[in-house]
Amino acid sequence: MLSTSIKDATKEAHLELEKKVVKKLKDIRSDAGYADFLKHFYAYFNHVEQAISPFITTELLPDYQERRNSAYLKRDIEELGADVHGLPDTTVPEITNILQALGALYVMEGSIMGGPIIVKMLEKGGITKGVSFFSGYGEATGQKWGTFVGVMNAQAGTETEEAIAIQSANDTFSHFSEVFGPVSVVS
Ligand code: HEM
Numbered sequence: 001m002l003s004t005s006i007k008d009a010t011k012e013a014h015l016e017l018e019k020k021v022v023k024k025l026k027d028i029r030s031d032a033g034y035a036d037f038l039k040h041f042y043a044y045f046n047h048v049e050q051a052i053s054p055f056i057t058t059e060l061l062p063d064y065q066e067r068r069n070s071a072y073l074k075r076d077i078e079e080l081g082a083d084v085h086g087l088p089d090t091t092v093p094e095i096t097n098i099l100q101a102l103g104a105l106y107v108m109e110g111s112i113m114g115g116p117i118i119v120k121m122l123e124k125g126g127i128t129k130g131v132s133f134f135s136g137y138g139e140a141t142g143q144k145w146g147t148f149v150g151v152m153n154a155q156a157g158t159e160t161e162e163a164i165a166i167q168s169a170n171d172t173f174s175h176f177s178e179v180f181g182p183v184s185v186v187s
Contacts, residue, residue, distance in 0.1 A: 002156040002165055003149045006106060009166045013173035018114065020180045025121050034127050035082035041133070042073040043087035044179050048104050048172060051092045055101035061151050067144070068112065068136055076130035090179050093171035099161055102152045103168030107176070109148050112136035 028034050049070055056064055074084055095101050115134040122131065137144045156162045 002153050002162045005162050006166050006169055010169050010173060013170050017173050017177045020177055028125055031080045035077050035080040038073055038077050040088055040179050042070050042084055043090045044176050045108055046070040047090045047092045051095040052101035052104050055098045072133040076133050080130040088179055091175055093168055093175055098155055099164040100168035102155055103165035104172040106169050107172040112141055
């Protein structure tokens with residue numbers, strides 16, 4: 001099943017991105033610093049949303065419009081007293097079909113799972129504003145994830161189809177990693 005194979009096949013890409021994100025989080029000292037961090041998420045998620053929008057229809061995923069998206073990030077950035085000007089450059093994988101779009105959306109929807117950890121890390125640094133994006137779906141997270149995974153699995157009936165979604169998910173992770181710049185060798 002795609003939900004099993006995609007998790008396995010993107011484990012390394014997740015870890016690499018997670019490391020970068022945690023490092024950036026640990027450097028945050030102020031609301032302004034947090035807003036800058038969020039701008040990286042906003043620039044990338046907004047760009048990916050545009051790339052997948054022709055394929056992620058409400059026929060495919062009926063609750064898509066109610067799902068958390070980059071509008072939450074924009075609101076959080078503004079709550080912190082910043083705005084969405086001067087965004088970092090982003091590139092996104094080429095999305096030309098539903099399977100690739102679902103692979104990309106898997107990465108964005110899955111990012112909700114790490115959200116509570118991120119909110120706790122921010123709290124430790126005294127940051128409590130602008131956390132709507134990372135708060136995700138709260139108690140509805142499990143149910144929302146189940147719905148998404150069901151739709152994703154239904155589109156990939158063969159190994160070839162699974163491979164298309166997996167490649168797209170891995171590319172979506174690696175393009176996002178690039179937004180945060182190169183990993184420093186000395187940590
Ligand atoms: C501080 C940073 C992060 C932490 C600590 C973190 C942690 C986690 C945790 C604990 C899970 C749940 C694993 C499980 O229940 O099996 C998860 C799942 C996931 N995360 Fe992250 N994450 C982080 C950042 C991200 C980001 C930035 C993205 C993507 C943009 C992402 C994408 C995913 C995906 C796609 C899954 C779903 C895996 C699956 O069940 O198929 N994560 N993450």
